[in-house]
Amino acid sequence: MTEPLLRIENLILRFPDPQREGGVLTALDGVSLDVAPGEILGLVGESGSGKTTLGKTALRLYEPEAGRILLHGRDIAHLSEASLRPHRRAMQMVFQDPLSSFNPRQSIATAIATPLLLHRLCPKAEVPARVLAILEEVGLPAAFAPRYPHQMSGGQLQRAAIGRALALSPELIVADEAVSKLDVSVRAQILNLLRDVQRRANLAMIFITHDLHVARFLCHRVAVMHFGKLLEIGPTEQVFGHPRHDYTKALIGTLRRPAKEGGDPP
Numbered sequence: 633m634t635e636p637l638l639r640i641e642n643l644i645l646r647f648p649d650p651q652r653e654g655g656v657l658t659a660l661d662g663v664s665l666d667v668a669p670g671e672i673l674g675l676v677g678e679s680g681s682g683k684t685t686l687g688k689t690a691l692r693l694y695e696p697e698a699g700r701i702l703l704h705g706r707d708i709a710h711l712s713e714a715s716l717r718p719h720r721r722a723m724q725m726v727f728q729d730p731l732s733s734f735n736p737r738q739s740i741a742t743a744i745a746t747p748l749l750l751h752r753l754c755p756k757a758e759v760p761a762r763v764l765a766i767l768e769e770v771g772l773p774a775a776f777a778p779r780y781p782h783q784m785s786g787g788q789l790q791r792a793a794i795g796r797a798l799a800l801s802p803e804l805i806v807a808d809e810a811v812s813k814l815d816v817s818v819r820a821q822i823l824n825l826l827r828d829v830q831r832r833a834n835l836a837m838i839f840i841t842h843d844l845h846v847a848r849f850l851c852h853r854v855a856v857m858h859f860g861k862l863l864e865i866g867p868t869e870q871v872f873g874h875p876r877h878d879y880t881k882a883l884i885g886t887l888r889r890p891a892k893e894g895g896d897p898p
């Protein structure tokens with residue numbers, strides 16, 4: 633078996649409970665999983681089940697209370713910010729709302745160039761050409777380079793956000809509801825783009841979604857979360873075709889029901 637790129641063991645993370653003074657809310661309750669190089673792992677489950685918290689903790693945007701986060705076998709769960717720095721480049725996140733993930737006063741070219749310069753990934757003189765190559769990779773013509781975030785559509789901005797993450801040649805991307813705010817017509821294009829770039833770069837991806845159609849389309853394996861626990865994990869067709877838990881069965885049952893009028897499109 634391939635060495636996992638990322639191995640998560642018994643992660644526990646609690647937040648203060650806003651409903652009960654002094655109370656805590658267990659967002660991650662002993663979660664363990666592996667992500668192989670080049671694998672897309674879907675994280676599904678209802679709102680509040682802990683998907684985003686797990687994605688952010690895997691990237692060490694949160695520090696877990698207990699458990700291990702092994703990146704290439706090295707435990708990064710409790711590293712200091714300074715010790716984490718060399719690992720940060722390898723792990724990138726793409727968020728749901730691309731507009732709020734860009735600085736409104738920075739052009740797209742600057743937004744992509746800044747991390748390239750910060751991480752000294754290419755000589756300064758080559759940065760403009762590298763930015764254009766990245767834009768092309770994500771399907772944006774060079775004319776977009778000088779544009780500002782408010783001058784672009786949601787789909788175009790999400791392309792730029794994917795480009796900005798790819799610029800750092802990461803090994804793992806956590807995509808958190810990366811297509812759920814986009815128009816249905818654009819959603820398929822961005823999903824195809826994610827799949828193409830993932831294949832080209834043999835990237836590993838944790839793809840967080842509440843949309844089971846999307847998970848089925850994109851992911852090699854799927855993990856189902858419920859109240860901070862990982863209920864089941866397996867190859868996508870196995871989880872969808874032969875769910876083990878009643879909760880997963882119920883969740884998947886909703887796939888077969890027609891979409892409610894006015895509800896989210898598939």
Ligand SMILES: Nc1ncnc2c1ncn2[C@@H]1O[C@H](COP(=O)(O)OP(=O)(O)OP(=O)(O)O)[C@@H](O)[C@H]1O
Nearest residue numbers: 647648657659678679680681682683684685686842
């Ligand atoms: N920064 C935070 N501070 C306090 N509580 C939080 C924080 N982030 C998440 N929580 C709580 O932790 C639990 C898990 O939230 P999380 O956002 O990880 O779930 P999710 O499955 O990603 O939900 P959604 O699909 O709505 O984004 C929820 O009860 C949430 O209210």
